[in-house]
Amino acid sequence: MSGPSTYEPKTGIERWLDQRLPVLRMMHDSFVDYPTPRNLNYFWTFGAILMLCLVVQIVTGIVMAMHYTPSITEAFSSIQRLKRDVPFGWLIQNIHATGSSMFFLAVYIHMFRGLYYGSYKAPREVLWILGVVIYLLMMATAFLGYVLPWGQMSFWGATVITNFFSAIPVVGVPVKEWLMGGFAIDNPTLNRFFSLHYLLPFVIFGVVILHVWALHVTGQNNPDGIEVKDKSDTVAFTPYATIKDFFATAVFMIMFAAFVFYLPDALGHPDNYIPADPLKTPPHIVPEWYLLPFYAILRAIDFAIGPISAKLGGLILMVGAIAVLVVLPWLDTSKVRSMRYRPVARQFFLVFVLVCLALGWCGAQSPDKVVWQAGEFSIAGSYAAGAAGEQKLTATGNTLEEVEKTFGKQLAGAIASNGAGTLTKTVVTPFQFKVTQFSQLLTLYYFAFFLLILPILGLRETPGRVPETIAKAIGAKRAAATERGA
Amino acid sequence: MADHAVPTHAGGEEEPTRRDFIYIATGAVGAVGAAALVWPFIDQMSPAADTLALASSEYDLGQVPEGQQVVIFWRKQPVFIRHRTAAEIAAAQKDDAAPMRDPQTDAQRTVQSNGQAGKAQFLIVQAACTHFGCIPTFGGGSFGGWLCACHGSVYDTAARIRSGPAPLNLVLPPYVYSSDTVVKIG
Numbered sequence: 001m002s003g004p005s006t007y008e009p010k011t012g013i014e015r016w017l018d019q020r021l022p023v024l025r026m027m028h029d030s031f032v033d034y035p036t037p038r039n040l041n042y043f044w045t046f047g048a049i050l051m052l053c054l055v056v057q058i059v060t061g062i063v064m065a066m067h068y069t070p071s072i073t074e075a076f077s078s079i080q081r082l083k084r085d086v087p088f089g090w091l092i093q094n095i096h097a098t099g100s101s102m103f104f105l106a107v108y109i110h111m112f113r114g115l116y117y118g119s120y121k122a123p124r125e126v127l128w129i130l131g132v133v134i135y136l137l138m139m140a141t142a143f144l145g146y147v148l149p150w151g152q153m154s155f156w157g158a159t160v161i162t163n164f165f166s167a168i169p170v171v172g173v174p175v176k177e178w179l180m181g182g183f184a185i186d187n188p189t190l191n192r193f194f195s196l197h198y199l200l201p202f203v204i205f206g207v208v209i210l211h212v213w214a215l216h217v218t219g220q221n222n223p224d225g226i227e228v229k230d231k232s233d234t235v236a237f238t239p240y241a242t243i244k245d246f247f248a249t250a251v252f253m254i255m256f257a258a259f260v261f262y263l264p265d266a267l268g269h270p271d272n273y274i275p276a277d278p279l280k281t282p283p284h285i286v287p288e289w290y291l292l293p294f295y296a297i298l299r300a301i302d303f304a305i306g307p308i309s310a311k312l313g314g315l316i317l318m319v320g321a322i323a324v325l326v327v328l329p330w331l332d333t334s335k336v337r338s339m340r341y342r343p344v345a346r347q348f349f350l351v352f353v354l355v356c357l358a359l360g361w362c363g364a365q366s367p368d369k370v371v372w373q374a375g376e377f378s379i380a381g382s383y384a385a386g387a388a389g390e391q392k393l394t395a396t397g398n399t400l401e402e403v404e405k406t407f408g409k410q411l412a413g414a415i416a417s418n419g420a421g422t423l424t425k426t427v428v429t430p431f432q433f434k435v436t437q438f439s440q441l442l443t444l445y446y447f448a449f450f451l452l453i454l455p456i457l458g459l460r461e462t463p464g465r466v467p468e469t470i471a472k473a474i475g476a477k478r479a480a481a482t483e484r485g486a
Numbered sequence: 487m488a489d490h491a492v493p494t495h496a497g498g499e500e501e502p503t504r505r506d507f508i509y510i511a512t513g514a515v516g517a518v519g520a521a522a523l524v525w526p527f528i529d530q531m532s533p534a535a536d537t538l539a540l541a542s543s544e545y546d547l548g549q550v551p552e553g554q555q556v557v558i559f560w561r562k563q564p565v566f567i568r569h570r571t572a573a574e575i576a577a578a579q580k581d582d583a584a585p586m587r588d589p590q591t592d593a594q595r596t597v598q599s600n601g602q603a604g605k606a607q608f609l610i611v612q613a614a615c616t617h618f619g620c621i622p623t624f625g626g627g628s629f630g631g632w633l634c635a636c637h638g639s640v641y642d643t644a645a646r647i648r649s650g651p652a653p654l655n656l657v658l659p660p661y662v663y664s665s666d667t668v669v670k671i672g
Contacts, residue, residue: 159618160618160620160636164618166619177533181532181533182533182562183533183537183562183563184562186537186562188533188534281636285620299637299651311652366638
C-alpha cells in the first residue's frame with residue numbers, strides 16, 4: 001500500500017536518528033503521508049476513537065490500582081474510599097467504569113461498519129480476525145474488571161460465568177476449580193482476576209499494533225469497497241483523515257463526558273453497591289449491557305439435544321456466536337465487497353442489526369417474561385358425541401364473557417352437526433410467547449445470517465453496478481447530487 | 487551447517503557434525519526443561535493447601551427446628567440443612583416413582599456417604615443450583631421445595647430437579663452422622 005518513503009529529515013538530529021532508528025520515518029509514513037481512500041465516511045473514525053478508549057482505560061486503570069486492595073474483606077471498601085475520599089477519585093473511577101461501556105459502544109459500531117462494508121473480505125481476513133481476537137480479549141478484560149469491586153453483581157456474575165465451564169463434560173468441574181483456585185469464588189479468585197485484569201489491556205495493546213500493521217499492509221477498505229487504484233483515489237492521512245478523526249473523537253468525548261458527569265451509574269447495576277454475599281443470590285442476575293446478546297443466546301437453549309444438555313448446548317452456541325465471526329471471510333461468497341452495491345443483502349443486514357439489539361433486550365429480561373399472549377382468557381374443551389368421536393374446542397379473548405360467547409358458538413355448531421354428547425371444559429392459560437422463545441427465534445436468525453444467508457445470497461443475488469474506481473464513484477455521486485439540485 | 491568442507495558418505499549424504507549433535511541435545515534439554523517448568527506455573531492456580539484444609543465441618547443438628555433450614559459453609563460453599571416436616575417427607579416419597587430428569591428416591595437423597603441410611607427428617611444438600619450456581623430459595627416453585635430465581639429451576643422437597651434448565655438434583659455433600667445429633671460434612 002504505502003509506496004516509497006517520502007520522509008525527509010529536516011534537522012541534523014532527525015537525520016542522525018533516522019540513520020540509527022528510523023522511528024520518525026515510520027510515524028511519518030504511517031500517519032502523515034499515508035495514502036487514505038478519499039471517500040471514507042465518519043464510520044471510519046472509530047479506529048481512532050477506540051485507540052483513545054484503550055489509552056483512557058489503561059491510564060485510569062493504572063491510577064485506580066494505586067488505591068485498590070485486592071482482598072475480599074477490603075476490595076469493596078477500597079473502591080468506596082476511592083470514590084469518596086481520594087481527591088478526584090470519583091472522577092477517575094467514573095471514567096474507568098463508564099469508559100468500558102464507551103469502549104464497547106465504539107467497538108460495536110466499528111464491527112457493524114466492517115460487516116456492512118465487507119471489510120473482512122480478501123485481502124483483509126487477517127486484519128478482521130485480529131479484530132475478533134481484540135474483541136474477545138476486551139470481553140475477558142471487562143468481565144474480570146467487573147468482579148474487582150466485589151459487589152453482589154460482581155460475585156454472582158463471576159459465579160455464573162465460572163460455572164459455564166462446569167458444562168464441559170469430564171474436565172469441566174476440575175477446570176472450574178482450577179480457575180477459581182478453590183471450590184467457590186473467593187479470595188484466590190479475586191487476586192488472580194486482578195492480576196489478569198491488569199495484564200490483558202497490554203496484551204490488547206500488542207494485538208492492536210498487529211491490527212494496525214495488517215491495516216497498513218492491505219490499506220483501508222472504504223464505503224464503496226473498491227480497491228485503491230492510483231493517486232487520484234487517495235488523499236494524504238494528514239491533514240485529511242487526522243482532522244476528521246479529531247473531530248469525530250471530540251464529538252464522541254462529549255457524549256462520554258455526559259455519562260461521566262451526569263449518568264455515571266446509568267449503565268451499571270444498583271446491586272453492585274451491595275457488598276458481595278455468598279449466601280444470597282440477587283433475584284435477577286444480568287451481565288453488563290455489552291454482553292447481553294450473548295447471555296440471551298446462552299439462555300435460549302432450554303432443551304437437551306440428544307446427549308448435549310441444555311446447559312452445554314447454550315454454552316456451545318454462545319461460543320459459536322463469536323467463533324462464526326472468525327470464519328466469516330470464507331462464509332460470505334459475494335464478490336462485491338460493500339453492501340452499498342448489494343440491495344438484497346442490505347435488507348438482511350438491517351434485520352441482523354435489529355436482531356442483535358433484540359437479543360440484547362432479551363438478555364436483560366427474565367426468561368419467563370411474557371412477550372405476547374393470545375388474549376387475557378382462554379377456554380379449552382372437548383365435545384364427545386357418539387359416532388362423531390371427540391372434537392376439540394378452544395376460544396381465546398380479552399374478556400371472559402367474550403370467550404364464553406365464542407366458545408358457546410363453537411359448541412352450538414358441534415351440537416348441530418354431531419347431535420347430543422358430553423362436554424368437558426376448563427379455563428386455561430392462553431398461548432404465551434415468552435422471552436425464551438423470542439430468544440430462540442433471534443438466535444436462529446443470528447446463525448442463519450452467517451451460515452445460510454451470506455453464503456447463499458452471494459451466489460444468487462444480482463448486485464448493483466460497482467464503479468471501477470473510487471474517483472469515478474465520487475464523480476457519479478456528485479453528478480447525481482447536481483441532478484437532484486437542478 | 488558448517489560452510490567449510492563437510493565429510494560426506496559415498497551416497498553423498500552429509501555426515502552429522504558436532505554442531506548438529508549439540509543443536510539436537512540442547513534443543514531436547516530445553517524442551518524438556520520448558521515443559522517441566524510450565525506445570526508449576528499451571529498448577530499454582532489449583533486450590534491451595536489452606537483451601538483444601540477447610541474440607542470438613544461439623545454441625546449440631548439440634549439447632550435446626552422442624553420446618554426450618556440453616557445454611558452453613560463447607561469448603562466455602564453454602565450447604566442447606568433442612569429439618570423437614572412429616573408432610574414434606576411424605577410429599578417427597580410420594581413422588582419417588584414420578585418421571586424425573588435425575589431420578590432418585592427420597593431415601594437416596596438422605597443417604598450418608600458411607601452408604602448407610604441417613605435420617606429422613608434431615609435433608610443435607612449443597613445450596614448451589616446445578617445450572618449456574620445461584621442459591622435457590624425455599625418456598626418457591628410448584629413442588630413445595632426450592633426455586634432458583636436466576637433461570638427458573640424448580641426443586642422438590644427432596645431437592646430433586648423437577649422443571650427448568652438445571653441438569654441435576656442439588657448435589658449431596660459427603661457426610662456421616664458422627665453422633666445422633668452431630669453431622670460431619672466432608
